[in-house]
Amino acid sequence: MTAGPLAGLRIVELGGMGPVPFCGLVLSDLGADVVRIHRPAEIDRPGNPVLGRGRRSLVADLKTADGVMLVKRLIDRSDAMIEGFRPGVADRLGFDSDALRAVNPRLVVGRMTGYGQTGPAAQRAGHDINYLAASGVLGALGTADAPPLPPLNLLGDFGGGGMLLAVGVLAAVLQARISGAGQDVDAAMVDGSALMMAMTYGMLARGTWPRERGTSMFSGVRPYYTTYRCADQGFVAVGASEPPFFRALVAELGLSDVIDVARQTDPSTWDHQRTAFANAFAARPRDEWGRRFADVDACVTPVLSPDEAPDDVHLAARKTFVRTTDGHPQPAPAPRFSATPTAAPRPASSPGEDTDAVLTELGVTAEEIAPLRATGVVA
Known part of the structure; x- marks a missing residue:
């Protein structure tokens, strides 16, 4: 039996890249039964073993009437469908929202795009980089002496994209269960990434956010909120913004006679602070600093690589990462629930691995599946 707070929720995911699969991952991690629709051309392509986890896979040719019909039968029995085509494409394929809801009135259709369903x-x-540029996010990132750099593709594709699509779909499903009527969810990465800047835009409105890029408190310009290189070329992250943390930082580095903690926020002292901190951290390797600051509330943390993070003592104790059968780490489902805990994620299905099982659940017999397979409608 499926575990997690979304057990019993059924989702159809029309295959895509980035944000839609991430939305499917989040929903399946939390217990939803998500069936991902792959194209026949994907049958021999290795997928992402983490991003594709948790869902069953049905290969169907959506360029054929029979393929569309089968997926529609699946949608008719589902709570939601999520897709990431350009506006209008899913409708042209045969997945028009109104037509789908004529059969399944409570159906929620989550549509994930970069710029939204409407607008020029x-x-x-x-x-990702284009959506961050348009929403004002990219223009706030980086230092003043270098061009803006995107933070991987975390803010557009995943945070402002797939994650908010999941939130929108769940909100609409909840409303459908109350009202009996489904609806479309227009999730745009420009909208989502802009929303993630809520605090920044609030500070801008109050006049407390600098308009010059690379001068904010989070940009690394302040010596007590930045990173430093260590003796072994590793790095530590320092976030000692508040006075108690700053005092602890200065004391543990042995700089109490060098740095005036009362003048922490005085910009005229920042060059001196930065030089003193840099010289101190450069004298010892990263992991030694990690051990020294492990029990000191100074907000100092070793900068771990993705290879190292799964073995961090705290993350290992919390089981923040789980390992696949071949030993590779992957992030565990999050967040955590006291009454309806999630299960370990099932490995990603190969494209088409669950085709027969899903079709059988729809009432398609083995005799009916055979000609569909022979003509390439399913695989």
Whole structure:
């Protein structure tokens, strides 16, 4: 039996890249039964073993009437469908929201795009970096002496994209269970990444956010909120913004006679502070600093690589990462629930691995599946 707070929820995921699969991962991690629709061309392509986890896979050719019909039968029995095509494409394939809800009135249709379903740029191509640029996020990142750099593709594709699509779908499903009527969810990465800047825009409105890039408290310009290189070329992250943490930082580094803690926020002292901190951290290797600050509330943390993070003592104790059968680490489902805990994620299905099982659940017999397979409608 499926575990997690979303057990019993059924989702159809029309295959895509980035944000839609991440939304499917989040929902399946929390217990939803998510069936991912792959194209026949994907049958021999290795997928992402983490991003594709937890869902069953049905390969169906959506360019054929029979393929669309089968997926519609699956959607008719589901709570939601999520897709990431450009606006209008899913409708042209045969997945028009109104037509789907004529059969399944409570159906929620989650549509994930970069620029949204409406507006002058709705049909424009783009990637994470473009959506961050348009929403004001990219313009706030980086230092003043270098061009802006995107934080991987975390804020557009995943945080402002797939995660908010999941939130929107769940909100709409909850409303459908109250009202009996489904709806469309227009999740745009420009909207989501802008929303993640809520605190920044609030500070901007109050006049407490600098308009010059690379001068904010989070940009690394302050010597007590930045990173430092260590003797072994590793790094530590320092976030000692509050006075108690700053005092603890200065004391543990042995700089109490060098740095005036009362002048922490005085910009005229920052060059001196930065030099003193840099010289101190450069004298010892990263992991030694990690041990020295492990029990000191100074907000100092070793900067771990993705290879190292799963073995961190705290993360290992919390089981923040789990390992696949071949020993590779992957993030565990999050968040955690006291009454309806989630299960360990099932490995990613190969494209089409669950085709027969899903079709059988739909009432398609083995005799009916055989010609569909022979003609390439399913695989």
